[in-house]
């Protein structure tokens with residue numbers, strides 16, 4: 007049976023990279039598959055989080071996901087810390103994964119920066135917890151943006167080694183689903199770096215909580231080059247900012263990058279940016295309005311997450327039973 011799992015960190019505002027690279031695909035997948043969507047608060051604390059902000063951010067991400075179209079009734083939506091099986095399996099996987107495998111993780115190197123000795127141990131073992139998130143539900147498909155590809159390859163290696171070490175065919179090898187026209191949305195200020203929650207410049211990203219005026223202002227100020235838009239994808243090479251905006255347009259319109267370039271070919275950036283703003287606002291404004299409504303009822307959101315957490319445990323507990331038996335826990 008196919009089961010989709012994906013996660014998102016509650017470390018601040020969601021931006022259109024999260025939306026176009028991941029969440030929009032989740033919304034489409036839930037029409038066809040059973041899905042579990044997890045707000046990964048345990049991953050979030052691998053770097054310092056103010057506790058009261060973490061509570062707020064968890065609710066805000068839940069509101070953003072529901073407002074984007076995730077249905078918490080037919081699917082499971084919860085925050086990770088509600089199901090202790092993630093931590094439980096992650097310890098066992100810490101004992102399966104090899105140091106050499108984790109040493110290759112580029113995201114750890116980027117996030118730990120120069121002062122690696124001072125990074126939390128949790129940041130280092132982060133990919134093992136991520137593998138546990140997926141495997142504890144025996145998930146088969148994982149929709150993510152491109153930046154998570156290496157972590158998913160590791161999750162597959164861990165699943166395979168567990169199955170072979172313990173002679174137990176418990177974990178399917180999860181398939182990454184990296185789809186759409188914007189699998190790696192770049193910063194609006196610098197076409198060479200990824201759009202990210204942690205970029206100090208708020209102008210670098212469009213947040214799902216931004217109103218129409220903020221969206222318009224950020225697109226107007228987005229870095230570009232002096233030439234009009236070309237007539238082919240190939241001609242975008244060496245023009246990373248133009249390439250990024252064409253991909254964002256394609257993803258919002260639900261069309262291919264090729265179609266996006268042929269619709270916009272020959273336009274000056276001033277005109278293109280106006281069209282892109284109209285398109286982005288037409289998608290983001292209803293989400294933004296719905297988010298505001300949901301956030302005015304925090305108890306409603308907390309109720310959804312609590313219910314999702316219970317249903318998540320119902321799925322993971324029998325898998326943990328099999329894992330315990332395979333490992334030789336409990337007599």
Ligand code: TYM
Pocket residue numbers: 011012013014015016023024025026027028029046049135136137139140148149150151152153154188189190191192200201202
């Ligand atoms: P996170 O919270 O950084 O991002 C959530 C999702 O958004 C995608 N994404 C992007 N896609 C395109 N362009 C961007 N600029 C961009 N920025 C982020 C991410 O690829 C991701 O799909 N480690 C994960 C969370 C996680 C998880 C999991 C994911 C924890 N356990 C298990 C899948 C399965 C993360 O930090 O995502």
